[in-house]
Amino acid sequence: MDTIVKLGSEGPVVIFSKSNCCMSHTIDTLIRGYGANPRVYELDQLADGDQMEKELMALGCNPSVPAVFxxxxxxxxxNEVMSLNIRGRLKPLLIKANAIWV
Incomplete structure (x- = not known):
């Protein structure tokens, strides 16, 4: 889990994704729609992606991607990111993280 937590703290918004995952693409598009520029790690394109996926599952991600920090x-x-968005709480989180400005 150390790798995931370390990478997850390297930017205001970090998304662990797979290039062929439609929900990963949807979450990335949603967050970019607010003007944020997330750091995206495509697990299927990384040499240690399988290990990182196991770490995400150990964090409680099921399915493993997308996973958002x-x-x-x-x-x-x-589900969690969409719920935050529906409740109007995603944008304030992005502002607080200095990922976007008003």
């Missing part, structure tokens, strides 16, 4: 905190997967 905002302001160095693990937010969750697509």
């Amino acid at each position: 905002i302001n160095k905190e693990f937010v969750g997967g697509s």
Whole structure:
């Protein structure tokens, strides 16, 4: 889990993704729609992607991707991010993380 937590804290918004995952693409598009520029790790394109996927599952991600960190905190997967968005709480989180400005 150390790798995931370390990488998850390297930017205001970090997304662990797979290039062929439609929900990963949806979450990335949603966050970019607010003007944020997330750091995206495509697990299927990384040499240690399989190990990172196991670490994400150990964190409780099921499915393993997308997994989103905002302001160095693990937010969750697509359901959690979409729920934050619907409740109007995603944008304030992005502002607090200095990922976007008003």
